[in-house]
Amino acid sequence: MNEKLSHYLNDVFAPYDGVKSVADLKADLLSDLQERYRELKAEGKDDETAFQMTIDSIGDIEETVQEVADLSHSLERRAVIHFSASDLQGSDFAGVIAHKRNFKASALRGSDFSGADLTGSAFVGSDVREANFDGANLTDCKLSIIDLRDSSFRQSILIRTNISKSDLTGTKFIDVRFTDVTLSMTDLRKTVMENCVFNGVDFNYSDLRGMCFDGHTFIDATFDKVALNDASFKDATLKNVSFRATHVLTNKYYRAIKTICFDGAMMDKLTYAALKGMKADLSKVTVI
Amino acid sequence: MRTNKITSDQLRGHSDTMILRLLSEADHYGYEIVKLIAERSGGDYELKEATMYSSVRRLEADGDIEWYWGDESQGGRRKYFRITDKGKATYSSNKSNWEYTKRILDKLL
Secondary structure, three states: OHHHHHHHHHHHHHHHOOOHHHHHHHHHHHHHHHHHHHHHHHOOOOHHHHHHHHHHOOOOHHHHHHHHHHHHHHHHHHHOOEOOOOEOOOOEOOOOEOOOOEOOOOEOOOOEOOOOEOOOOEOOOOEOOOOEOOOOEOOOOEOOOOEOOOOEEEOOEEEOOEOOOOEOOOOEEEOOEEEOOEOOOOEOOOOEEEOOEEEOOEOOOOEOOOOEOOOOEEEOOEOOOOEOOOOEOOOOEEEOOEOOOOOOOOOHHHHHHHHOEOOOOEEOHHHHHHHHHOOOOOOOOEEO | OOOOHHHHHHHHOOHHHHHHHHHHHOOEEHHHHHHHHHHHOOOOOOOOHHHHHHHHHHHHHOOOEEEEEOOOOOOOOOEEEEEOHHHHHHHHHHHHHHHHHHHHHHHHO
16 A cells, blocks of 8 residues: 555656655655554554545645745756857757756757756747757756757657647657647647657647557547648547537538548547547547 | 635645644654644644645745654654744744734624
């Protein structure tokens, strides 16, 4: 049961891995929860009840974690160097730790950010063509409204990263897990995505015509008001995925839904039912 | 639990002072703090772990409390919290502010 408790906390704290003050909070909380659980068990509660009561005693932890993380970010922020509006073409930032840095409106074409920890940094309005972000930690980064053509994101960490309205032509996302990432209002038609997992990703208003999402996994993703003609979700896994049209009265979105290939895909009942209601071709879909 | 949402919010606003009060009597670790608050309120108020740690971090940052490792003979090491002189002063001032507020509200409500 202690394992179950620490599992639960691991999930809650996952986005903040590596923030020392947050790791301390997690350890303190875990020993408190273990003690409470032991006491409830000693009072004769069964495993499930004791676990539930223990979890309930935590309260709104996300907010506290955020506060603690913000506090330590503000300490780290002391050493901030502003890179805004600089010409840094072809620079080597490989492996650096640069939290909450500001790279706004900079020329960063061809720069190497591989393996760098760029948590919370902003690249708004920059030229980041052909840059290398392989293995970089881009948690909470703002990569919106920038030129990311031909840049590479192999095994990058993308948590709450905002990539909306950016140019992603020729951008490569390989073995990437997108968690709560915003990809809205992007044109992904010439973007390369291989073996990706999309968890809570927002594709709203994006152009995904002819996109190949074969074999990808989508959990809690939203494809509302998206252009999806001829997109392919072959052998993909879809759980709790939302497809909604702009106007209930237009048939355009529904016609587009019918052109999507879902052959061999696996999906939960809710997603299946919603797509079925829109007359999508689900003849070769497995409901899980 | 009798307390509704509003009273619980009002009570939460005093978490820092509740914790300072407990620590002015003795040093405690996290779980002891939430447990003592539940006990002393006769079960009417439960301070959530999240609220408690958020208070504790704030008090620590303000220099009202500090922490040290306890030496437990068994089980993991525990972080004990201790009130500082500044914390004692904060407690007295919060407490008299509250008494003042209470006096006025008693007249007005």
